[in-house]
Amino acid sequence: MLPNFTYVRARSEKEAIKHLASEGARIHAGGTDLLGCLRDRVFNAKKIVSISKLDFLHGIRKTAEGGLRIGALTTITEVAQNPIIRNRYNVLSQAASEVASPQLRNQGTIGGNICQKPRCWYYRGEFHCLRKGGDQCFAAEGENQFHCIFGGDMCYIVHPSDTSPALVALGASVRITGKRGNRTVLMEHFHVPPDKDVQKETVLEPDEIVTEIILPVASPAxxxxxxxxxxxxxxxxxxxxxxxxxxxxxxxxxxxxxxxxxxxxxxxxxxxxxxxxxxxxxxxxxxxxxxxxxxxxxxxxxxxxxxxxxxxxxxxxxxxxxxxx
Ligand SMILES: Cc1cc2nc3c(=O)[nH]c(=O)nc-3n(C[C@H](O)[C@H](O)[C@H](O)COP(=O)(O)OP(=O)(O)OC[C@H]3O[C@@H](n4cnc5c(N)ncnc54)[C@H](O)[C@@H]3O)c2cc1C
Missing domain, CATH: 3.30.390.50 (CO dehydrogenase flavoprotein, C-terminal domain)
Incomplete structure (x- = not known):
């Protein structure tokens, strides 16, 4: 069962950031990962802030430099099927096509895909593991057949998104907005390994929203x-x-x-x-x-x-x- 929370549908970026600054607020994009996490009590939320009405987060457009700008609310299906992405950034189109099922690709967004929580069954289950603020990783000596072979340090999750490795390979960057203003982070530096912070998956602060992903110009070669x-x-x-x-x-x-x-x-x-x-x-x-x-x-x-x-x-x-x- 879902816990109780307040639900707001932000009408502007400013309103979204204001709501996200309150304690226990979480962003809701397509909800395909968030709602599962709440239902399974992976984490709690006092307030759910829907960003679905922020029109500027939708759509795929060329940038002035000749690259591509993908709004965070663009669905994974739209990314997979976009003709420019298919032609020039094939790795991203293929990766998006490999995500989950058609229904999830229609509902899930690219922003949510790169921000989704790990799938470790201890983290997702009723285990107070290190990532949830506990004092041990249950996978270390437990059922670790789906865990990592590189970069494990106290916690042994694997990063779950298919689009993220494609975006790193393409040299993409992520535009972020929050109460301290805007910033751009290379996709390669967007995710946080456990040796830097065992309770964080991305560099995002709680009030920050991924607004878009920028793909650089693709060389014809x-x-x-x-x-x-x-x-x-x-x-x-x-x-x-x-x-x-x-x-x-x-x-x-x-x-x-x-x-x-x-x-x-x-x-x-x-x-x-x-x-x-x-x-x-x-x-x-x-x-x-x-x-x-x-x-x-x-x-x-x-x-x-x-x-x-x-x-x-x-x-x-x-x-x-x-x-x-
Ligand atoms: C059965 C199943 C199978 C799946 N299989 C795969 C798979 O094979 N490959 C794969 O890559 N993924 C897979 N997924 C994950 C799925 O792709 C994600 O659930 C989806 O991409 C999340 O998008 P969403 O818009 O629904 O995000 P939400 O559920 O709304 O959000 C996910 C997380 O990101 C945060 N968030 C969302 N948007 C933003 C934003 N713009 N800025 C900052 N934070 C944000 C939310 O607060 C939340 O913590 C699977 C999921 C399920 C349920």
């Missing part, structure tokens, strides 16, 4: 793709995955961004893989070597060792696949 492996074909979160954004000069890799999903508490950029392919032509041999680099530093927990060869295989296959796009 850019090829990009998203690959996600999950336990079943119907909706499911990534067990391991990769977002690739590679600029080619002929067959040579001129620039590369490689970001893993499903294996770390934040979208996990692999500079090792990027370094191992830059300046080279990707062939089967190089893809296999790069895949070995990908898993350097991975640390298995009791029940998730399978993720290491899984990730290696995903990287090897997707590096070959992108050369054929």
């Amino acid at each position: 850019l090829k990009s793709s998203y690959r996600k492996v999950r336990a079943r074909r119907s909706w499911d979160f990534a067990l391991a995955g990769v977002a690739l954004a590679i600029e080619f000069d002929g067959t040579t890799v001129a620039k590369a961004k490689v970001v893993f999903s499903g294996v770390a508490p934040v979208p996990w950029r692999s500079k090792e893989v990027e370094k191992s392919i830059t300046g080279k032509t990707i062939d089967a041999n190089l893809a296999a070597k790069a895949a070995e680099e990908a898993i350097k530093g991975a640390e298995a927990m009791g029940k998730n060792a399978y993720k290491i060869p899984l990730l290696r295989g995903v990287i090897e296959e997707e590096l070959i696949a992108i050369t054929k796009l």
